[in-house]
């Protein structure tokens with residue numbers, strides 16, 4: 001591999017990335033496909049942290065909209081991310097990739113608690129560390145969890161895997177003339193309210209100078225291409 005732009009990355013996987021066509025919240029075939037992508041880039045020598053979302057199963061805000069206590073719903077959402085983390089771990093280990101799951105909400109018989117120095121050691125040993133339960137508090141999202149862990153683990157970039165190939169000036173699924181930004185500043189994302197990640201996550205990345213790379217993770221081989229600098233993406237930076 002020629003000198004990589006990024007050596008250690010944090011990959012944010014939204015819960016919806018794990019869903020299949022058939023409406024299953026966690027579709028084993030889809031998870032296996034995502035795991036194969038991740039295994040490819042691990043084999044190329046990248047150090048990988050993963051933060052998984054839970055929106056395919058539950059979001060506190062949706063529960064609150066239907067009368068549920070928001071904090072309770074958010075804890076349910078965080079538990080959903082642990083299920084997703086275990087699914088990703090299982091798929092990676094089935095293809096021989098060593099992983100550890102660390103949860104921001106301690107769950108001793110299921111996975112490790114989040115301990116930064118221990119996570120660092122796992123990365124040194126070549127394991128992928130999957131962070132679950134976001135930041136561990138309600139009223140946050142896993143985007144904020146991803147930005148926080150990227151900063152704590154000194155990641156060179158935050159890769160946000162989505163179902164579109166970057167950030168557009170309008171919704172590309174609705175507006176045929178929408179234009180993709182190859183790069184865009186953190187401030188522009190915040191001032192124009194561009195749909196990248198929550199404002200708090202974008203601000204945390206800006207304050208810690210962590211580029212956010214938005215790319216389509218549904219396209220086979222795209223993670224490796226984007227990491228190598230050849231794929232289509234949008235880079236949010238200063």
Ligand code: UDP
Nearest residue numbers: 015053054055060074077078134135141142
């Ligand atoms: N959540 C939370 N605190 C966190 C992370 C997540 O309360 O630090 C809850 C929140 O209800 C959120 C849900 O977990 O809606 C699932 O996470 P998210 O919506 O970020 O998942 P994604 O959209 O990435 O699938």
